[in-house]
Amino acid sequence: MKSILIFILSLISIAILLISKPYIQKYQTKQKYEFKLQSFDGDIKLSDFRGKIVAVYFGYMYCPDVCPNTLSLLSQALDSFSSKKLKDFKGIFISVDPLRDDLKNLKDYSTYFHSNFIGVTSDQNNIKTITKNYGSYFVLEKNGTNDIDYTVAHTSYIYLFDRNGNLVSKLNHITSSEEIFEALNKIL
C-alpha cells in the first residue's frame, strides 16, 4: 500500500514538474534579461516597464555612425505610430562605455533621438554581465592606457520586449526604419 502511495506521489511530482517546466523556463528567460542600471533620474530595471513595449539597444555616445544611425531609424519607425500608442513604448539606450558617457549627457543624447528614449549605464562589470546575458558583445579598442579616442567594437542589435517582458525580436544591424516598423507593428 505504501509503495503504491509513493508511486502515485512520484507520478504527481513528475506531472507538476512537467506542467511547470515551461513556466519556470519562461521565468528564467525573463530573469536573464532583467537588469538594474543607472539613469540621470535614478536607477531603472527592465521590469519597471511591464505593460509597455520596450526596445533595448547597446552602444556608446562616441560612436559616430552605427549607434546614431540605428537610434535615428528606431525614432523614424516610432514616428509612424500615434502618440497614444507611443505612451506604451520605451526605448532604452545602454552605454557600454561608462568611462566616457556620463548620465547627464546620456539623457540629452537619448532624448535627442526620441522623447521616449532614456540613456543608462552602469559599472563595467555590470555592463559585461548584462551584455553577456543578452548575447551581445563589445570591446574597448584602446591603443595604450592613455588613449582617450578609443573606439568600441560592438554588435548592433535592437531587442524588442512585449508588455509582459518577453523578448519577441532581436533585430540585427538595421538598415531601414521599415524593418523596425514591421517588428513593432506586431506588438505595439
Next chain:
Amino acid sequence: MLLYLKLLGGFKMLLRYILLFGYLIFFNVSIYASSLIIKDAYINPTPNGAKNGVAFMKIFNNSPEDIVITNLKSNISRKTELHTHNMLNGIMRMHKLSRLTIKKKSIVELKSMSYHIMFIGLKKSLKKEDIVKLKLILSSKEEIDIKIPVKSIKHKHKKHNKHISH
C-alpha cells in the same frame, strides 16, 4: 634661299606648336591629377554631449591618374581622420586609414558603415544648417578646400506615415 627660310620658319612654327601642345598636355594632366569632384557631401548633426561626428560624400576622380588623400584638416574637432568599418561575425569595428586612393576615372563613396570621415573630439555639437570647412590634403601636397552642410540624419531615410495607426 627664300624657300630655305620659309621651311625654317615653318619648322620653327611647328616646333612652337609641339612645345605648346606638350605644355598644354602637361598642364592639363597636372590639373586633372589634382582635381577631385566632391558630390552629395553632408555631415550628420550631433546631439549635445556627442564628441565625435562623421561626414559622408562621393569623391569622383575623372583624371587619368590615381589620386591619394593622405590627410584631412578641420577646425571643428581635435582630430579629423579617414576611417572605415568592417563587420565580422556581427561585430562592427572601425579602423583609421592612413590614406584613401581614388583610382583614375572612378568614384569612391564615403557612406554609413563604410569609408567615412571622423571628427574626433568635437569642439561643439553640429547643428542642422551649419557649414563645416574641410581641407583634403593629397599625396601631391595639393590641398583642396570643401564646405560641407550639416543635414538632418533623417534626410536619407524614407518615412512611412501611411502606416500611421490610431
